[in-house]
Amino acid sequence: MANAASAPIDIDTPPAALEGLRVLDLSGAMGNYCGKMFADMGADVILVEPPRGTRLRFEPPFLGDVAGSERSLAYAYHNTSKRGVTLNLDTTDGQHLLRKLVATADLVIETEKPGVMQARGLGYKALSDIRPGVVVVSITPFGQSGPYAQYESEDLIGLALGGLLYLGGYPDAAPTRVYGNQAYLCASIYGAVGALLAVLEAESSGTGQHVDVSMQECVVLALENAVQFYDLEGTVRKRYTGEQRFAGTGSFECKDGYVYLMAGGIGANMFWARSVDWLSDEKIPGVERLRGEEWTKVDFLKSNEAKQYFREMFVPWSKTKTKAYLYHEGQRRHIPIAAINAPVDLLDNKQLQHRKHFVEVMHHLRDKPMVMPGAPYKLSETPWCIQRPAPRLGEHNAEIYAECGVNSADLQRLASAGVV
């Protein structure tokens, strides 16, 4: 488990891939994960929040289900490894202080509506005048210009206009969105890739640039082959939950939930024979028909007849087996089958436990650490590592503003003026 208490840095600590980079994270829900990616890989990421706190502080879930600016678990997760300052960017003094911070920054992450940063005198051009090497990544719903640039958005709107919402859900109900702010997160992680590309280039050329990320476009990249189906075959892909995509490919009920089976794989059919052998070993009545020549043809696998036959043969048996049995036995036979896990199943998962995926992170309002998802990748030389818990509101004001030459008397004046 990662030790994320604020212990002094051990001299044996491995190097971090992004050490020496300073990042100002001015963003909210659409960009905080982007900042986390930099921070957990060793960059010095400073979360710059309005004096009352960033919007994510007011989003559930809350510690103990009690709302409060220090209690949001969404905030706590998306801001690990960062330091934090408060700053009112709508005041002249606040803008002045941000310029001082930018003078030492390699990357600024912002998610304001297009035009807002310019109106504050903090647009890309102004910031690059202070520090030519700085990269600014602007993550917005639709991008910096264009007919929708000023449109309002939430996660659900991004999923809708990005086309992913239409593909999700049941044919007999309204399209159903993917859970968990995935449009925001797609924007955040593509934003991180774009930002790091520009930072690497700036480190060699000495010149930064403005990276313009559109959440809508990021969601469009998740449409799989729906766009190509329309372009090449003129067909519009629709939502199909409850139906098999091909016979043997889909969700199937079992004793304690569901499994997702892809008996035929994608475009490959070595899995089909293995699947049939398995079901044959299990002595399921009617399985031998699956060995017929027609089951190697995509058109037949897409037919209602094939799908219905497979379901009527498979489900009476699968309903007598647990998802764990089906998962492990199918996988033992190298068949692509998975348990449809609930969150609680992940904590018991032997593979994630073996990989020490979940990590412990302290929270100042708890006496024991919180357990949260950990490394999304394991790098042998520069491992992912949580440096510290998410900052309390204004936690690092004194230390960071002192670096900018603000003395404690000035800081007090700025605080009483509502700037910090």
Added chain:
Amino acid sequence: MEKALLAGVRVIDFSWIGAGSYATKILADLGADVIKIESSTRLDSLRMAAPYKDGKPGVNRSGYFADRNTSKRSVTINMKHPRAFGLIKQLIMQSDIVANNFTPGVMDKFGLGYPAVRAMKPEIIYLAMSMQGAEGPERGYLGYGANIIALTALQHLTGLPGREPAGTGTNYPDHVPNPCHAAFAVLAALRHRRRKGKGQYIDLAQVEPTVALLGPTMLDLTVNGRNHECNGNEHPWAAPHGVYPCAGDDRWIAITAMSDAHWTALMATLGTPAWSAEPRWETIAGRYRDRVELDLLLGGVTGKWQAEILMNELQARHVPAGVVSTAEDVIKHDPQLAHRGHWVRLQHAEMGEAIYNAPPFRFSRTRVGLKSPAPLLGEHTREVCAELLGLNDQDVDELIAQEVLK
């Protein structure tokens, strides 16, 4: 013109099908020289997955394959042939990154596991993207994005209560979570190598990035003991927040009223229906409490509207709203994606003009553009053999005759 962001970076790419190919597509579209190692003896099975140009199957006709493999070069080498290893080794010696998304063990069988590759070239960055990672009891398990979304709990969390879990209807982890995390890790490793001269091994278990995107939900479980279940299009506190029918066949609009101002403007746009005067709708708390009933009432009045007109009317009053776009809509009718030049049409030798996704970001100073459409199977075998292996046409003919280059 400024040079491409990843100009001078070379990738020897063994990845196939979904997430691996999409990860190296990001690198290729940004200027890296990605050499896709393929073989007609063991096809990237996506080459044989629909849709096909004009519906006709063929190894060079799949749009599913094409979009994931833009800007790459394809070399066919039969890795099972004893002479393949020497050729691959020479390619690796001239490269920066080796990528694969096989289950653990496959690359070792080729003599190309990380220890072997590191021994040939210590500064190599080695990206391995198996489903479950390099070690652990389930390391040999395999699957596609649709299996991975099931394992991560994202599928369980998506859908309507009491019904079969819906998921995204796609192999979602393949398309954004895994490729983006992989690309970020590779770029971070490139930076480390530039600064310290050291390569490294990246073990990306394709289950883990999507789990990492569920942090708040997992914390609600580990801290508060709450096991989330799916809840359709509901928001944790705002209502109305959902998808409502519009005029036409299977047309819908997404509307999210996050404040009283949004609610007032929404009702004004819809002509202030009589039911909206009830006091219980005046506060977010009231709207949220009776959200199921509210959704039905709202759906009763949106149905007369064309989705796009209603979106524009609502947006003019600053209410978050968006057409639930189909694939046809995003290609043909969305003015914003058109403005950004998202869709790129490239001439492909067998498919003719076909559509491709551009990366979702624009750089103010460096141009990003797809270099080329997806390669034909083995299209660049001769070119790469000449350029990087110093082989002339006669050498290549011989290797083809011996079924090494196949």
